Amino acid sequence: MTGESLVFGVSGTFAIVGAVGMVISRKAVHSALWVAFAMINIAILYFSLEAPFLGTIQIIVYTGAIMMMFLFVLMMVGVDSSDSLIETIKGQRVLASLFGLIFGAMLVSAITSSLASPSAGLAAVSADSGGPIQAIARLIFREYVFAFEALSALLITAAVGAILLAHNERWAPRKTQDQMQRERTLGTHITPLPAPGVLASTNAVDTPALLPDGSISTTSLPGSFGLKGQVDGARSITEEGK
Amino acid sequence: MNPNNYLLLAAILFTIGAYGVLVRRNAIIVFLSVELMLNAANLAFVAAARNTGTLDGLVAAFFVMVVAAAEVVVGLAIIVTIFRTRRSASIDEASLMKY
Amino acid sequence: MIAALIGLPLLGAVVLLLGGRRTNAWGHLLAVVMSASSFFIAAMLFMQMVGKPEEEREIGQFLFDWIAVGAFQIPFGFYLDQLAIVFVLLITGVGTLIHIYSIGYMAHDPNRRQFFGYLNLFIASMLLLVLADNYFLLYLGWESVGLASYLLISFYQQKPSAAAAGKKAFIVNRVGDVGLALAILLMFVTFGTLSFEGVAAGAGLAAPTTVTWIGLALLLAACGKSAQFPLQSWLLDAMEGPTPVSALIHAATMVTAGVYLIVRAHAIFDLSETARTAVVIVGAITLLLGAFIGTAKDDIKKGLAGSTMSQIGYMILAAGLGPVGYVFAIFHLLTHGMFKAGLFLGAGSVMHGMHDDVNMRHYGALRTMMKVTYATFALGFLAIIGVPPFAGFWSKDEIIHAAFGQNLFIGLATLLGAGVTAFYMTRMMAMTFFGEARWEQDVKPHESPAVMTIPMIVLALGSAFGGMAMLFIGDIEHWLEPVTGFAYPQNSVSKAVLIPITLAVILGGAGYAWLCYGRRPIPVDAPTNVSLLTKAARADAYGDAINESLFMRPGQYLTRSLTWFDAKAIDGFVGGIAAAVGGLSARSRRLQNGYVRSYALTMFGGATLIALILLLVRL
Numbered sequence: 001m002t003g004e005s006l007v008f009g010v011s012g013t014f015a016i017v018g019a020v021g022m023v024i025s026r027k028a029v030h031s032a033l034w035v036a037f038a039m040i041n042i043a044i045l046y047f048s049l050e051a052p053f054l055g056t057i058q059i060i061v062y063t064g065a066i067m068m069m070f071l072f073v074l075m076m077v078g079v080d081s082s083d084s085l086i087e088t089i090k091g092q093r094v095l096a097s098l099f100g101l102i103f104g105a106m107l108v109s110a111i112t113s114s115l116a117s118p119s120a121g122l123a124a125v126s127a128d129s130g131g132p133i134q135a136i137a138r139l140i141f142r143e144y145v146f147a148f149e150a151l152s153a154l155l156i157t158a159a160v161g162a163i164l165l166a167h168n169e170r171w172a173p174r175k176t177q178d179q180m181q182r183e184r185t186l187g188t189h190i191t192p193l194p195a196p197g198v199l200a201s202t203n204a205v206d207t208p209a210l211l212p213d214g215s216i217s218t219t220s221l222p223g224s225f226g227l228k229g230q231v232d233g234a235r236s237i238t239e240e241g242k
Numbered sequence: 243m244n245p246n247n248y249l250l251l252a253a254i255l256f257t258i259g260a261y262g263v264l265v266r267r268n269a270i271i272v273f274l275s276v277e278l279m280l281n282a283a284n285l286a287f288v289a290a291a292r293n294t295g296t297l298d299g300l301v302a303a304f305f306v307m308v309v310a311a312a313e314v315v316v317g318l319a320i321i322v323t324i325f326r327t328r329r330s331a332s333i334d335e336a337s338l339m340k341y
Numbered sequence: 342m343i344a345a346l347i348g349l350p351l352l353g354a355v356v357l358l359l360g361g362r363r364t365n366a367w368g369h370l371l372a373v374v375m376s377a378s379s380f381f382i383a384a385m386l387f388m389q390m391v392g393k394p395e396e397e398r399e400i401g402q403f404l405f406d407w408i409a410v411g412a413f414q415i416p417f418g419f420y421l422d423q424l425a426i427v428f429v430l431l432i433t434g435v436g437t438l439i440h441i442y443s444i445g446y447m448a449h450d451p452n453r454r455q456f457f458g459y460l461n462l463f464i465a466s467m468l469l470l471v472l473a474d475n476y477f478l479l480y481l482g483w484e485s486v487g488l489a490s491y492l493l494i495s496f497y498q499q500k501p502s503a504a505a506a507g508k509k510a511f512i513v514n515r516v517g518d519v520g521l522a523l524a525i526l527l528m529f530v531t532f533g534t535l536s537f538e539g540v541a542a543g544a545g546l547a548a549p550t551t552v553t554w555i556g557l558a559l560l561l562a563a564c565g566k567s568a569q570f571p572l573q574s575w576l577l578d579a580m581e582g583p584t585p586v587s588a589l590i591h592a593a594t595m596v597t598a599g600v601y602l603i604v605r606a607h608a609i610f611d612l613s614e615t616a617r618t619a620v621v622i623v624g625a626i627t628l629l630l631g632a633f634i635g636t637a638k639d640d641i642k643k644g645l646a647g648s649t650m651s652q653i654g655y656m657i658l659a660a661g662l663g664p665v666g667y668v669f670a671i672f673h674l675l676t677h678g679m680f681k682a683g684l685f686l687g688a689g690s691v692m693h694g695m696h697d698d699v700n701m702r703h704y705g706a707l708r709t710m711m712k713v714t715y716a717t718f719a720l721g722f723l724a725i726i727g728v729p730p731f732a733g734f735w736s737k738d739e740i741i742h743a744a745f746g747q748n749l750f751i752g753l754a755t756l757l758g759a760g761v762t763a764f765y766m767t768r769m770m771a772m773t774f775f776g777e778a779r780w781e782q783d784v785k786p787h788e789s790p791a792v793m794t795i796p797m798i799v800l801a802l803g804s805a806f807g808g809m810a811m812l813f814i815g816d817i818e819h820w821l822e823p824v825t826g827f828a829y830p831q832n833s834v835s836k837a838v839l840i841p842i843t844l845a846v847i848l849g850g851a852g853y854a855w856l857c858y859g860r861r862p863i864p865v866d867a868p869t870n871v872s873l874l875t876k877a878a879r880a881d882a883y884g885d886a887i888n889e890s891l892f893m894r895p896g897q898y899l900t901r902s903l904t905w906f907d908a909k910a911i912d913g914f915v916g917g918i919a920a921a922v923g924g925l926s927a928r929s930r931r932l933q934n935g936y937v938r939s940y941a942l943t944m945f946g947g948a949t950l951i952a953l954i955l956l957l958v959r960l
Contacts, residue, residue, distance in 0.1 A: 005243040012251045019258040019278055028270045028331075035274045038255070042281050049248065049288050051300055054307075058284075061307055066277070066314050073318045074270060077331045087265065088334060089936055096264035096942055100257050103949045107253035110956055111246050119245040120295025139301045151308045158312035165319035168326070264942050272938075333937050340935030 007048045015041040029074050036067045050122045053133050248289030255282035269321045269333045273314070280310050343402045343419040343472060346382050346429065349375045351465035357458030365454050369447070372457035373440045376464055380433035387426050395823055398423055401474055408477070412533065420474030420537065424824040427671065427817075428471040428601060431678045435593045436464045438796035442686055443585040445793035446693060456496060456583065463489035467594050471601060475536040476525050479602075483521060483566065486595045487514045493590060494582040506578035513575040517565010521602075524558035527551065541608035549613065556609045556616025560623065563599025567653045570627040574884035576650055577634070580642040584689030587642055592649045592685050593678040600653065600674050603660040604667050607825050611663060620661030621747065625754040628654025632761035636768065637878030639867055640699045641688045644769055645681070648725065651758060652677045658755065659740045666743050667825035668818050672811065673736035679807050680724035680732055683800035687718035690789040690797060691773060695780070701772040702865050703781050708774040710786040713794045715774050717801035722770050724804035726763040726847050729840075732808030742839055746830035756846055763850030771858040779865050 018038025025031045039062050046055035087093040122132065129135035140148055175183075209217045259282060262275030284303040291299025325331050353375030357368045364371070390398045399422040407417035421429070440460060447453045466489050470482030495507025529535055531551050532543035544552055563569060568576035579591045590596070603610060603620060610617050631650030638644040652673070659670035692699055694711055708715040724731035727738060737759060745752030780786065788794070811817045818827055867879075877883060932939075 002243060008243065008247060008251075012247070015251065016254060016258070019255050019262075022271070022274055022278065023258060023262040023266065025271075028268050031266075031268075031271045031274050035278060038278065039281060042255075042285055045248070045251075045285060046288055049292050051288050051291070051303075054284075054288060054300055054303055057304070057307060061311060062277075062281070066311055069314060069318060070270060070274065073322060076322060077270070077325045088267075089934070089939055092938060092942060093265055095946070096261055099942070099946050099949050100261040100264070102953070103260065103945070104253060104257035106949070106952060106956060107257070108250060111249045111253060114246065116244045116246050117293065119293050122292055122295060122297065122300075125295060125297050135297050136300055136304070139297050140304070144301055144305075147305060151305060151312075154312050155308065158315045162315045162319035165316070166322050260945055264938055264945060267938070336937070337935030341930040341933045 004048050007044060011041040011044040032067060032070050032074060036063050039063045053136055245289065245293045249286055252282045252286035267332045267334050269331045272333060273317055277310065280306055342382060342386060343421055344404060346379055347465050347468045347472065349379045350461040354458050354462035354465060357454055357461065368454035369444050369457045372461045375461055376433065376437045376440045379464065380437045383429045383433045386421065387430060390426055415475060415477045415535065417478060418474045419472040421472060422824050423820050424604065425471050427675060429468060431675055432464060432467050432594050435678055435682050436589055438799055439585045439589040439682065442793050442796040445790045446585055446689055447583065459489055459492045463590060470598055476528060477535045480521055480525060486598065490590050490595055493586040494579045496582055503581040506581040510575040510579050513572050514565045517562045517572055520558045520561025520565065524555050524562060527555045527558060537605065544608045544612055552609055553613040553615045556613045557619060559602055559606050559609065560616060560620050563602050563657065564623060567596050567599030567657065568650050569599065569623050569654065569657055570630055573627060573650055574881065574888055577643050577646045577881050580646050584642065584685060584692060588682045588685030592681040596649060596653055597656065597674045600656040600660055600670050604671060604825055607667055617661045617663055621658050621751055624654045624658025624661055625751055628658060628758040629754055632758050632765065634878050634881055635765040636761060637875045639701050641701050641769065641773065642699055644765060645684055645688060648765065649681060651762060652681065655737060655740050655755065658744060662743050662747050664826040664828040665746060665830045668821045668827050669736060669739040669743060671821055672817050673740055675811060676732035676736045676808050679800050679803035680721045683717055683797060683804050684721040686797045686800060687714050687721060690714040690793055693789050694786040696784050698781065701769065702863060702867060703779055704773045705776040706778040707786055711788045713788055717797040720801040721804045722766050726766050726851060727759055730809055732804050735808035735812050738840060738843060741843055742836055743830040745834045745839065756843060759843055760846040760850035763847040764854040767851040767854035768858045771855060772863055775859055776863055
């Protein structure tokens, strides 16, 4: 058993474990960590495939940058937002499994049936340019220079697009203190708005205030909670009150 | 060691990624699955490059990484936007464009 | 001149029908003036014609090219010959008298102006029919009189029965009109022309079968317009119209248009024995059927309508006899036009005095109350049953004589018809003017005003002396000969034998009727325990029932089944395809469920499939 097969055996197995873990984790953040694990193992495989440059940027760009961005977004949409694993589309899981099996079996059979030629190795081509990094740089900035430039344009576009998409447009001008004061004294709410958690079991942000008749004051909650219906704390209180 | 083993590993990872795309509902996990599929393809590229003794496969893998980075940026921005309006990251809920 | 003949009544109709209420006050007078001036023009033309030598009597007037499409050339032109002029005189003469009569008869009708407008329209249409110089223009007149007839039958639109009768007349006439249309089409195909001369000239050269078919189609047309068997059913219902209309249109003129058509197309019938035989048979059946129906009717107008059918049957029969009969057909037509118009006007006068009651069982003993009506009706009665020297005798006797020359059975049919005619007319006389009074309460019979009695007197004089005048002064046989041809009947039974026999039969019929109705009291309500024959006659010989069961029911069934077929099979097929596509679409659109994962699955499945195929092909 050579060193390469040892590395392949360990890292390959870990990569598959990471992939499977990603698919079966209920929580998105677990999935992200499993993918990061799989990617690090793939990076190791790159090293053993005589591609140290790619292995490095796999770790830096993928595992370091892209996966961290995923985690940022996960933080925004809710770390503990978890999928129920019950399938809602009829036949989706069965068919997905079926197609996946066929597809995988097909690829495996195609690969195994092809002739295994001994690996040519990259040492020769790397040596021409004085090293693997230099060899890749030569390719990128010579043969593939147009593709490279196009990619830079793509990256700029993607950056602008992301800003555009994620940017929150303010439709109304910001209220001045004067306006807020007027609303407070002349508007429908003479007193300040009820604070969250009034008459509730917890003082959490998602627990609404109750009006004197026991019903929920939706104005006491930040907009998004009302929409999601996350007001269970208040409901239990009103039932206890009765 | 048989160099085709890398290709087999890539095939397995790709299939698992595809399965993940098909069965998971959380948009972020779907995205992660796509990334896994891209990685599987990259692995195949790199393995093939070594098998044939050329560097073009490595360049292709490099480009795929860059494109994936761009794609992730835009994709996550879309997810954030959808989440902001619908308060949900489930891709099944974004199903307004239907019969 | 000829155009003015038609133009004046047409102008009257236009003014009255388009003028609206402004013409209410003087509209009827205008109509009378128009009709009368038409009659004077006709009289002038007649005098002119009499003054000319025989060969120059036909005159034509070309107005304009009506239809000119390639070989299809139809002029709008008139043609006045000895045949047409007698018709014109009858139409305008009787028409004018009836216009005058209507002034009195319709005096209290709110729609009198409209009525006179229709009458003028009818006069113009009928004149167009007899003056046309080709069959196509004749067809226009033919349809126009049909329209006028329809409008006048259903004149009392508020009565459902009148509206239905109008529709019935119109529809039954359509059947006949199909015959005329077919005849015209056949003529054009065969002869390439539709003018009377062209058809007459070409008839000898055409195939005998074609000529026969044209003749039969013309007979169908005549049956429709003249209420001949089997299209007779509309005439009895047509009595729903005002009585002057019955007198003018459904006795004197329009219903005789079929006779005119056959005589006018004599060139066709001269050449086809088959068509002539058919004509004779139709005439014989109708004359017996009409007389038979007339015997049982209590409605005075329907009785007269049956009589009209019967008398027209005589004319048709005569026209079917060929050259020996044409002139007598026209002769009988003219005398009938006078005495039957007179009889109808008399009936109208009686109804006028009896509060529009038409049931003869409510009449009786009117001869003292309505002396003028009684006298004129009696003259008409004598004329129709054929008592010498009144008009009907001369014409009917000639027909009976000619019929015996044709065939013994046909002759016997005409003889029997004469007897039955005498029976039902005597019955009518007895029930109306004799016996004891069976009037309804509040009915005070009174004589009609002079404006009504004077036309009746004129027509009664015509009934009395018209026959003799036409035969002896007018020499009608030779007057019409240049148009229709004429041959003395070759007959084994001489007139000297036949006339006494005929008179005996007539006397027998009249005497029997007198025994039944003159001597015995007449029940006010019609007896119900009557023989089957009487029942059949009361039901118009089941004409309606036969039409219904033979044509209407199967037609309805056919229509229903076609509708069913259309709805189920054709619509089902078309709708089924649409529904199948729709259903398929409705199901397949479910594929567009909006789930990205579902689409991704499809893509993945497709990719798997393509890769599989590639792999299988490679291996």
